[in-house]
Amino acid sequence: MAKRISHQKSMCGVARPLDAIGDWWSLLIIRDAFDGLRRFGEFQKSLGLAKNILSARLRNLVSHGILDTVPASDGSPYQEYVLTKKGRGLFPVLVALRQWGEEFFFEPGEPHVTLVDKENGFPVQRLRLLAEDGRLLGPTDTVITFPEAVVAD
Known part of the structure; x- marks a missing residue:
């Protein structure tokens, strides 16, 4: 198996x-954390x-500041995993992935789980990428810019 390379030094906001x-x-663990799971056994x-794979993924998510460990809410000697601010910031990413999956990986009319607004029970609207002036943007409406090179002395 090829060794994974790190993207830690990448300037790309997708790669890093x-x-x-x-x-x-990791994404499924995060999904489950949004659904209220907190304990190792619940995730498993x-x-x-497998316990060793789950342990490794949880450690990685904690080390990257996506999850934090806290004492168990029931006072038992266990720890629980909770989403940090950084972890909660992944919510739109998971919604986008969910909506993409619903569009391209299910047949028309095929049943699947639905993300709904708790207040009224209506399905969540599709995410849209908007320009500063409110225009709807697509892939051909955007371009990646690179930082200017640092000039050496």
Whole structure:
């Protein structure tokens, strides 16, 4: 198996976070944390993941500041995993992935889970990328810019 390379020094905002969330187990752990799971056993039961792999993924998410460990809410000697501000910032990423998956990986009419607004029970609207002036943007409406090179003395 090829050794994974780190993107820690990359200037790309897509590549750099992949060190923290670049495997499917990590994204599923984060999804479950948004769904209220907090304990190791809850994650394991939900995902059916081997303990050693789950431990490694949880350690990685904690080390990258996406999850934090806190004392168990029931006062038991266990610890729980909670999303940090950085972790909660992944919510739109997971919503975008969910909506993309619903559009391209399910047949029309095929049942699937739906993300709904707790207040009214209506499905969440599709995410949209808007320009500063409110225009809807697509891939051909954007361009990547690079920082200017640092001039050596």
